[in-house]
Amino acid sequence: RCQMSDFKERVQKRVEEILPELIGLSNTVWEHPEYNFEEFHACKSMSELLKKFGFEVTTGVGGIETSVKAVYDTGKEGPNIGIFGEFDAVPGMGHSCGHNLMCAMAVGAGEAVHSVIDDIGGKVTVFGTPAEEGGGGKIIMLNNGAFKELDIAMILHSASDTVVNDISYSRTDLIVDYYGKTSHAATWPEEGISALNPILDLFQIVNSMRLELADKGKILGIISKGGEEPIYIPDHCQARFTIRSFSMKYKLELLERFKKICEHVAEITNTRLEISDDGLAYEDIRNNQSLEEALRKNFTDLGEIVKPRERALGIGCTDMGNVTHEIPGLQSYVLVVPETRGHTKEFEDACYSEAGHKTIAVGSKAMAMTAVDVLTNPELLEAIRRDFKEMKEKYE
Numbered sequence: 001r002c003q004m005s006d007f008k009e010r011v012q013k014r015v016e017e018i019l020p021e022l023i024g025l026s027n028t029v030w031e032h033p034e035y036n037f038e039e040f041h042a043c044k045s046m047s048e049l050l051k052k053f054g055f056e057v058t059t060g061v062g063g064i065e066t067s068v069k070a071v072y073d074t075g076k077e078g079p080n081i082g083i084f085g086e087f088d089a090v091p092g093m094g095h096s097c098g099h100n101l102m103c104a105m106a107v108g109a110g111e112a113v114h115s116v117i118d119d120i121g122g123k124v125t126v127f128g129t130p131a132e133e134g135g136g137g138k139i140i141m142l143n144n145g146a147f148k149e150l151d152i153a154m155i156l157h158s159a160s161d162t163v164v165n166d167i168s169y170s171r172t173d174l175i176v177d178y179y180g181k182t183s184h185a186a187t188w189p190e191e192g193i194s195a196l197n198p199i200l201d202l203f204q205i206v207n208s209m210r211l212e213l214a215d216k217g218k219i220l221g222i223i224s225k226g227g228e229e230p231i232y233i234p235d236h237c238q239a240r241f242t243i244r245s246f247s248m249k250y251k252l253e254l255l256e257r258f259k260k261i262c263e264h265v266a267e268i269t270n271t272r273l274e275i276s277d278d279g280l281a282y283e284d285i286r287n288n289q290s291l292e293e294a295l296r297k298n299f300t301d302l303g304e305i306v307k308p309r310e311r312a313l314g315i316g317c318t319d320m321g322n323v324t325h326e327i328p329g330l331q332s333y334v335l336v337v338p339e340t341r342g343h344t345k346e347f348e349d350a351c352y353s354e355a356g357h358k359t360i361a362v363g364s365k366a367m368a369m370t371a372v373d374v375l376t377n378p379e380l381l382e383a384i385r386r387d388f389k390e391m392k393e394k395y396e
Helices: 002-031 040-052 099-117 137-143 196-208 248-269 289-301 320-326 345-350 354-376 378-395
Strands: 056-059 068-073 080-086 123-129 152-159 170-179 218-225 236-245 272-277 329-335
Touching: 002 040, 002 099, 002 354, 040 056, 040 068, 040 099, 040 123, 068 099, 080 099, 080 354, 099 123, 099 152, 099 354, 123 137, 137 320, 152 289, 152 320, 152 354, 170 196, 170 248, 196 218, 196 236, 196 248, 236 248, 248 272, 289 329, 289 354, 289 378, 320 329, 329 354, 354 378
Parallel strands: 080 123, 080 152, 152 329
Antiparallel strands: 056 068, 068 123, 170 236, 170 272, 218 236
16 A cells, blocks of 8 residues: 555656646647547647657557557556547537546546556556547447457546536437428429428427426437428428437437337328438446546545536536446546536636646546556456446346
């Protein structure tokens, strides 16, 4: 245990030594906001810093050109610690989700672990993961086997509180197209088949389900194509839907039910139906409890006040959810500024401020200290694996 605390002191010291470079990385990513799969500047900036720190760096892994994988392998037996960062911006809103800080924290934590791991054994792998904001970058990388060698996977998200546990929606987005037959609505309406009628019927049915669904799940939609001119019966109309639940199982049930409703509406209205996926399905986050507890203790030791996970922090979807289904892992949160929502101008500004720079230091240290716990404590690693096995059994 004494040796563990020595390693933890050393990783904290290393973060302080490299903090100016981590802030430089965060700032340059913030100054050059790039969106899904276009994160070329961020990819280059992150890669160069990791190379400078002595990692073996590869870009374009897992089927995405702008991804980063940086490995330091001691050659000695031990777990492979995965530390993830994001660096894509919010479309039209710059770095209002603080991914610039997350990119810097991942590099900081990785290099801090690198500074002690030769004395412990094992491997540390830092990932730059593109396109979290709707592109499902981690899902693509996961499906292509980019994370298969990891023993654990950690990511810290910029937020308005420090929180270790998480909740997120399991989400599938769909595009629903109906096809009918056009005709002049005023003169020859009987010759047409309206593609708008099934869309309107579909919304009516979905609205009538709200009471029954309550908080178990959500079906939310918009009409994305409602016809061209009022005088013509439209032969093609389209709606887009998102189907969500905190339970992946219930979301899948809801998804099948929704598709059946779409099919019956097509049958009743004598229209042709096409349903297609609108992007990749993001699954619910399943944080590893033993890993959470280790992180919680390290945050507390660093002087952070760890809050419970409240809805006020916001509830969305993350492609890290899919990762936690396959690898023992977590997404947790670290304070930037209190009472400021993500995806706002105020939060974007905070992520380029001194408060953001402090977040980089705290987050880097907390993840590195947690990595030290896993690397030096076989009992913790065993507990993490046991938690993961129990989670799989519970859900599958």
